[in-house]
Every structure is written in structure tokens, then in C-alpha cells.
């Protein structure tokens with residue numbers, strides 16, 4: 428099954444499945460929209476805003492809604508989305524260029540970002556932020572494109588402060604362009620289908636849109652920007668074309684993040700928008716930190732990476748789960764040798780810098796249920812023998828303890844030689860149908 432081409436067709440599917448809330452009323456982008464979005468996240472639904480004060484664009488938030496839904500929507504069949512992502516991402520499929528594209532339907536006659544529905548998400552945020560913009564640049568040496576999500580803080584009608592951290596591949600490309608004395612051209616793409624969203628968030632060393640093609644099972648269609656040498660998805664909703672100033676920086680931040688804190692305000696390069704094209708009646712995409720969107724974008728590509736790495740490091744790895752908001756990774760395995768769980772855990776730390784705690788569990792533990800995982804930790808871990816604190820690894824820059832670079836590894840699997848002592852007590856006939864016994 429191939430996925431639909433664009434965000435609109437995906438939203439129709441969400442709507443038909445009853446997974447999309449719709450608000451017709453006019454809503455304020457600071458005092459109402461983010462809080463409403465947060466409510467919809469709690470209920471696991473996407474939220475469509477028909478009317479935002481000060482803008483004629485419509486907005487979609489919590490696009491990816493929930494893992495269950497996205498697994499169904501992308502047609503992963505009987506595979507988990509992690510296995511699906513892991514299998515498909517092992518090859519890449521180059522994009523095809525097209526001459527005409529829906530995203531060129533409208534060319535904005537003047538640049539005024541204040542007319543876009545850019546939300547201010549948290550009480551102490553430094554200003555409105557574009558959080559759902561896939562930022563695309565071309566490597567001047569290889570000619571390959573790179574995409575990543577970097578938040579952009581609105582500074583004026585045509586300028587944004589670019590929160591592109593030095594750890595991003597995009598930052599290297601920006602520096603290379605400057606060193607080659609090329610303009611640091613960049614396109615910001617808003618309004619993508621979930622497949623392109625997942626590819627953009629993935630940590631890959633080749634072109635993210637080739638990964639998108641592999642995930643889709645057919646090449647992605649790209650169209651050339653009008654004012655810069657960058658190619659963008661033809662079926663996106665909005666394209667901001669522009670240039671990053673190499674030598675002009677302004678304070679950026681704070682913006683409340685997915686760990687629930689405000690990171691430090693820092694000076695960042697300014698991105699100047701010089702050209703805007705959109706589809707007719709464009710749909711802007713808002714990503715709230717800590718939302719289902721962020722959870723899925725930060726976890727699914729990374730879980731696929733951990734699955735591959737852990738399977739190389741140890742035998743019997745069945746599944747992994749990753750909660751980015753808790754910085755915890757769980758590896759479920761059927762170990763053959765003592766020590767294998769620690770090898771798998773070290774592989775996970777190597778793959779994902781934001782994992783701070785990694786726990787290995789046996790196959791009889793439900794890795795999506797944190798209570799079950801903690802049950803395994805308290806009943807199966809001999810704390811002195813089965814845990815390691817590993818120091819001096821690369822930490823995570825958004826951890827409020829920025830200088831704290833240690834990680835906790837917990838082997839919560841049963842010792843092989845006394846496995847029988849750890850068998851779970853189970854009621855007889857656990858799948859019995861209670862309803863059929865209840866009085867009417």
C-alpha cells in the first residue's frame with residue numbers, strides 16, 4: 428500500500444476515521460490555540476483550526492495524533508511501525524523532479540510573516556515560533572540536500588532567528604556554505620505528509636527525502652524553488668525561501684521544550700525570508716512541544732536505529748521502546764548469554780544522545796507499560812551487579828543538567844541460571860470474557 432501524496436489527503440483520512448477535532452470559531456494564536464492543542468493532545472486527536480486571528484491560513488496541530496493511529500494510517504500491515512521503518516529505511520529512493528507543483532499555486536506578492544498563524548506556545552516564550560518547518564539546505568560539496576526540523580522565532584515581518592543547534596547536520600552544511608563563500612540558502616517547508624515529517628526528523632546521513640521515498644515505496648516529487656537553488660516537496664502547503672545571514676545574530680528563546688523547561692536564551696543566526704509560495708488555501712502546521720507529534724517524530728526513527736544497533740550488539744533483541752519525554756529507552760530481549768543486555772544497552776546509548784536511562788527486560792514484560800517495566804526493575808535487578816553508571820558520554824544539550832553526561836544502564840532481565848525462580852504468577856484462563864458473565 429502506498430501512502431497518499433499530501434497532508435490534505437491524510438487529513439481527510441483522519442477526519443473520516445473520527446480522529447480529527449475541528450474548530451470553526453476564530454481562535455487567538457497565543458491565548459487560546461496552544462492550550463486547545465494541548466487539550467486535544469491529551470485526548471489523542473489531531474486538531475484543525477478553521478480560523479486564527481490575524482491570518483487567513485488554516486492550521487493543523489497534533490497531526491500524527493497517536494502511535495496506534497499512525498501505524499494504521501501508514502499501512503504497516505502486521506509489522507510494528509518500528510520494524511516497518513527499520514526495514515524500509517535500509518534502502519534509499521532518490522526523488523524525482525517535477526516542473527509544476529501544487530505548492531506553486533500562489534506566489535505571495537509581499538513578505539509579511541505577521542500574517543501567518545505562528546503560535547506563541549508557552550507563558551515565557553520569547554515570541555511566536557514556527558516549530559513545524561522542515562529546513563532544507565544543499566551541501567555545497569556533495570550537492571546533496573539535507574532536511575531537519577529547527578524552530579524559528581519570529582523577529583520581524585521577514586526575519587526569523589534560526590534555532591539550529593551545532594549538533595545538527597544542517598549546521599555543518601550552513602558552515603560549509605559559508606566557508607565556500609556561497610550564500611547560505613535555505614527553504615522552510617510547512618505542511619508535510621507524516622512520511623516526510625518522519626523522514627525530516629530522522630537522523631540519517633543521506634538525503635532525508637530519499638529516505639521519504641524509501642518509506643513511501645515511491646520517489647518523492649520535488650520542485651525547484653523560485654529564488655534559490657533548493658528543491659522542495661511539490662505537495663507541501665507553504666514554502667519560505669531565503670538566506671541565513673552568516674554574521675548577524677540575535678537572541679533566540681526561550682521556548683518551552685519537550686522536557687518541560689525553558690532552555691537558555693542564546694544568540695542565533697537570522698534567516699531572512701525573500702520569497703513565499705503556497706497552495707491555494709494553505710494549511711499551516713503547528714507542532715506543540717511535548718505533543719503526540721513530537722513524541723512520534725523524536726521516537727520512531729530513533730527506535731528503528733536502536734533496534735538495528737542493539738540487534739548487532741546482542742542476540743535475541745525483540746523490540747524497543749523510547750520515551751523521549753522521559754529520556755528512557757527499553758529493550759525487550761530473550762538473552763542467550765549473561766552480559767548481552769548490557770551490550771544492547773550500550774548500543775542504544777551510542778545511537779541516541781538523549782537517552783539517559785536504558786533498561787533491558789525479558790520477553791514476558793510489556794515494554795510499552797512503564798509499570799510493568801518498573802516491576803521488572805524492582806523484582807529482577809540485583810542493583811549492585813546489574814546496573815552501571817557510564818560517565819563521560821555525549822549528553823543532551825537540552826537536559827537542564829547540561830554538564831551532566833552520565834547514563835544509567837539497568838539490566839532487568841532474569842539471571843539465566845535461575846530463570847525458573849522468576850516465572851510470573853498467572854491466573855488460569857487469563858483471556859476469559861468477563862462481559863459474558865455479568866448480570867444484564
Ligand SMILES: Cc1cc2nc3c(=O)[nH]c(=O)nc-3n(C[C@H](O)[C@H](O)[C@H](O)COP(=O)(O)O)c2cc1C
Pocket residue numbers: 558559573574575576577578579590591592593594595596597598627628629630631714721724725
Ligand atoms: C518538532 C521538532 C522540533 C525540533 N526543533 C529543533 C530545534 O529547534 N533545533 C535543533 O537543532 N533540532 C531540533 N529538532 C531535532 C532535529 O530536527 C533532528 O535532530 C534532525 O535529525 C536534525 O536533522 P539534521 O541532523 O539533518 O540537521 C527538532 C525535532 C522535532 C521533531
Ligand SMILES: [Mn+2]
Pocket residue numbers: 573574575596597630631632633635
Ligand atoms: Mn540530515
